[in-house]
Amino acid sequence: MARTRRARRSRRPRLTIGLLILASITVITLDYRGDAHGAIGSLKRVAHDVFSPVQSAVDAAVRPIGSFLAGAVHAGALEQQNAKLRAELGVEQRRLLARGADAATLRSLQALEHLSWAAAVTQVDAIPKVAAQVVALNPSDFAATVQLDVGRAEGVDVGMPVVGGAGLVGQVIDVWSSGCTVRIVTDARSAVGVRYGNPAGYALMQGSGIGDPLAVQYIQPGTALGVGEVLTTSGLQNALFPPGIPVARITSFSSTPSSTQEAVSAQPVVDLAALQYVDVLQWEPAP
């Protein structure tokens, strides 16, 4: 009798772990198949809504201390960086003014040539934007994502592109009332259609993981490319991003006689490790 009870007791942990593994695999399968996406998505949104105020409060309490310590340690470097940024800002302001003049010239040329269809092409500057702050950086080491402090309440939705600094940061993949998660272009699950060269060629740029260079695919061997050349979003039909947003600069390219495509690496134009403020473009891909 005692032996039976003991045997039952020794089997119980194995039974428990077996049931828990089965439950985990069931949940994972439902998530992959999308059968429970609605329920899981709702649960995640509620969790984020509950957790966001707590996270903001802890962040508000802790960040000034961290910033003070970092500032004290890096004071000299920060002064230099400020001076460099002021100089870069001046250059960008000059470019912006010149670009305004170019845009006016282009409009008058379009009018002269009766190119009314050209006005229908989406101009990135004309898309409404929501300014946002990055509140969490890569919550998982296994996915390159950031969290922003704007959500449904500000008109943000899944699929909207996010830009910051000089170019594309990524795309909104999850949104709740006061925040959203953005998959950044370096994530291994990210793929962006890009345009290069003159005349234009089109390629697919894929992330390779946090900190790794981007891989540009489907460029024919021997194509004329240049290191430093900027790749922009393609904006082809049904593209996930509007056309003309700078995404990355080519850092290397090579091919062998037997290769079927050029091996091209690129680096994002945005400093993704130091993201603080970004804009969410209120633009959604065509259905």
Next chain:
Amino acid sequence: MRHPPPGPMGVAEVARYSLLVFSALALQHSLLDFVRISGAHPDVMLLFPAAAGYVGGPERGATVGFCTGLAVDLLLPTTFGLSALVGCLVGFGTGAATAGLVRSSWWLPVVSFTAATVTGLVGYAVLGAVLGDPAMLRADLASALVVATPAAAVLALPVRVAVAWAVPPAPPSATANPGGAFR
């Protein structure tokens, strides 16, 4: 010293452990996520299943690890349920591996929790890839291990104390040590 298998957790234990996990998640997402070295950050959440297994045995480790993992999954963009699977395996494994060991050494939780963190991170990447997301293996696992391992060693003792407060082990009993000399 061997503890008897724990019974189901009471309301007070569930409340204390929930509060602990909520606080740990706030610490992880507001502070530790911003401590970045080579793109990786320390991970305190993997220590909780290990501590529950160490304190309460394999069964409690598995149960607590599963629940902690589900809570973690709610806030992560990765596959829902993957942290729960890794958590229950880490909790069970730590409980089973340390069940027969003398608990008087201060370094035992440090070593066992650090080993659990390494196993958990590798398991997370491999299971994620096996269960349908090959991108998990393209993540920089080496950086994650280099950052998470020393952090786990530093945080092991405070986490053990906190988990022992939240879900205290059942007191040792004579029946739980049938092979003991004084039975």
